[in-house]
Amino acid sequence: MTADTPRLRLGIVGIIALSLFAALLTRLWYLQVLSAPEFRLQAAANSIRTVDDPAPRGRILDRNGKVLVDNRASNVVAIDRSKLTKDEKPVVLKRLSTVLGVGVDVLSKRLDDQRVSPYTPVPVAADVTEDKMVRLLERSDEFPAVVAKRVAVRTYPMGNIAPHVLGYVGEATQNDIDNSSGSLHLGDEIGKSGVEFEYDRDLRGAPGQEQIEVDASGKPIRVVNRKAPVQGNDIVLSIDADVQHLAENSLAQGLAAAHGRSFQDTKKPLVADAGAVVVLDTKGAVVALASYPTFDLPSIANGITTEEAKVLFGANTGAPFFDRAVQGLFAPGSTWKLVTADAALRSGLITPNFSLVDTGTYTIPGDCTGSACIKHNAGSEAWGRVGVSRALTVSSDVFFYTLGAQFWSNRKQLGDDVIQRQAEQYGFGQITGIPLPAEAAGRVLTPKMKADLAAKNSPLVDGPYWYTGNNVSLAIGQESMVVTPIQIANAYATFANNGDRYQPNIALKIQRQDGTVVREITPRVAAHVDIPGPIHSAILTGLEGAVSDVKGTAFNAFDGFPLDKWRVAGKTGTAQAPPKQDTALFVGFGPATNPQYVVAVVMEQSGFGATSAAPVARRLFGQLSGLETGPGAVQFVQANGAGD
């Protein structure tokens, strides 16, 4: 080795040093210049959490501005089962139990609730206090899979009112999310029934978003960015809370009054277990809509348990969730006579002056044989000479049986479905279009439909042929048709309006929190039925007589009502509904001179419309007219003559 060795080797050291610096600089260049954008994204993803801030739903008000549905903030603690391992579960539940002051067994039971999707956090505690929430958030590393969030919960300042109309909210299902074209996300609350469902878009509002910076342990440090949620719009219903309240109470009282009474026709005690009330104004706006049996909306505001669902939808509990006012199907009975009378007068089958002698008994002519061909008025009452008005007033079946048979015998000239076509004009056999979910369309059979159904072996019909007897039953609202209470009310509203048939509305307007109107919901005329003056007055006279004439079917129910100040026109109905007991109906409007309101009452297994349904309607007319507003329960009244 030479003497230069140290110098040479020092040179080597220098070169090594230089290459080390070159390596560091190259790596630095690679990280900070070439890959910087990628690392920046990673750093942001590391520390920024985006949290959806759900928008409170809009409120629901009645037509006078009374708040029916509001919101309140609630702190909810939920557990994400998909993120909780078997080993962690007992530990986490124990810690949670200590913080929340709720037993481990209770938490465990709630956690095992099978009706919550395994991929969404299961709520185990609601209305958790702020300090407990802070403790959970601060020690989030000790509570894996635990979600603590603030949610808006529906409240009902007036208590349980119009539960079927208002409906409830719940978490959007995967199906809802798929069909929302991106507007819904997992965990969003949406309306599930009633107005909450129909007007969900208006009520929902726009969720906000918070971007929160979190540290390495997941603890929130600060809010980086916040888009405030926009509360949904308020909806002002056409419902009048006072009338609604009265409708619900009167219906319940009416059913209670009828329950156990001996039915005149069968001498058996009435069951009187279900019913519906519809109050419309004559512009098609729903003022009240009640269905019985009912349910307690506030108690299911945060979701329905399996047991609750059994009660709400179960047949043996009377399916209280089922809204009979728009979904229930009933034979209309004598309330149908409006349609038959109009059809007969309009087609020229009869004139307003036509009359016949009602002996109380009617034998179906022509193609009918056997004892079933002999029909009676209710109680076989003989009304003597009756015209169309009188026949409506006393509800003469014989008169209308005759019309039914004559329509059939004149089918060559008039057509075989005159009554059905008139029914269609009044809106039967089709949905009214009220903005409430699952409205039933009902059905009005024609000879052709019967034949078609028979060809498909439908159990709805007994065969392909249409007999005189079919038309006779058709004329008095039996056998061939099923209708909803809202259809009955809307048909009479059409008559009361001189032929304007509205598509009913449940809401008047959509407005912001400050009251500025977003959208007016104006009355919608669906069709116009031209009702010539003489026909209108003949029918109106009959309907007024039903309430005011001493022989009128609803006379007893309206006994003492100040009809001189506020005339009511109406029609009772008693429909056979085998195997159940008869359905009691009443539909009427007032004041008869300048109609403002229509009230329809349908009560299952309640006997005569005159004894059971008309008193409920009278109570409501008392309130609507402002003439009978005092307290007092609905009474069962005696039938006037034969009842109906």
Add this chain to the structure above:
Amino acid sequence: MSVPRGALSNFNRNPSSPWRHLDLLLLGATVAVAALGVLMVYSATKSTSGSSYLGRQGVFVLLGACVMAVVTVIDYRHYRDLAPVLFGGGLLLLLAVLSPAGTTVNGAKSWFALGSFELQPSELMKLATVVLIAALASASTSSPLEGRTVLTCLGIALVPIALILLQPDLGSALVFVTAIGAILFVAGMHSRQLAVVALLGAFGAIYVFGYSSMLDNYQRDRLTTFVSADAQNTASFQVHQAETAIGAGGVTGAGLFKGTQTKLRYVPYQKSDFIFTVVGEELGFAGSATLLLLYAVIAWRIWRAAAVARDMFGTLVCVGVLAIFLFQLFENMGMTMGIMPVTGIPLPFLSYGGSSTITMFAAIGLVLNVHTRRFS
């Protein structure tokens, strides 16, 4: 042009006066890096501890500067005579730290707790060993070095290395190995001896790493991330977060005190071992490259001092300091950038810590000393 009187004129007149040759560039670069270090330690700890670490690191730097001044003033050749004493004292401290008097931090028993300060004897021992080995190697006149001298040096160096491995502190032990290797290399160790030592070193490393219980699992994990890159590994997570911090800094950086990776504690040990991530994230490529340039200036001046030293002892001391400096620099920055395995070695003048800061200042003092006395 009038010549000013007094000290400065005296300074100019006497060409052999050491002060005329004080390496202002090395001094300036060192002070600049140390000042940046104080700022970075402040940035790393401000959100959790306020200004307490700022104050402490400031004191360490001032103390370090004083030590540097003292070390510079005393002619370095005195240290050759003092070397055995310094080394002996260091050994006693290393033994003592393994006794119950020592404190364990992160699994290694490397510290004495002195009130609120901690003393890490292995840091001080680095310099003492460098001076002693430089003295022994430079005493030999033969070229290449006699085998006996090499063996003596290795034998002596093995004692502190063994004691440090017992703590266990693999990183510091590797600093010793590098420094001694560099000194013997430049001193003129024979190529064959070099090969034998390298081979023995490799076997030793394999034994220590693979078979002995000397390494704890965490240390093994830390070292294997370099080769296995197992994402589940803690160390790998640390490196990933460090790289993300540096990369996210981009060209201009997030701005002083504004790094989210570091402020939100995604990066571990950021005031000490991972301090470079704060520079990278907050000052960007501009700041990091400037820091790297300052380090390069320091390395260049140390190398130059080694080259211009008046005697072999001076050269070898500078080589030892250069090796310590470069190894720590490359290992530490390389670790935060994912090109070196993770191990707990401080970044010179930047990482928080009294022992390492003061030791590095003393080391620069030695280099300044050799440089200033190259003609005297």
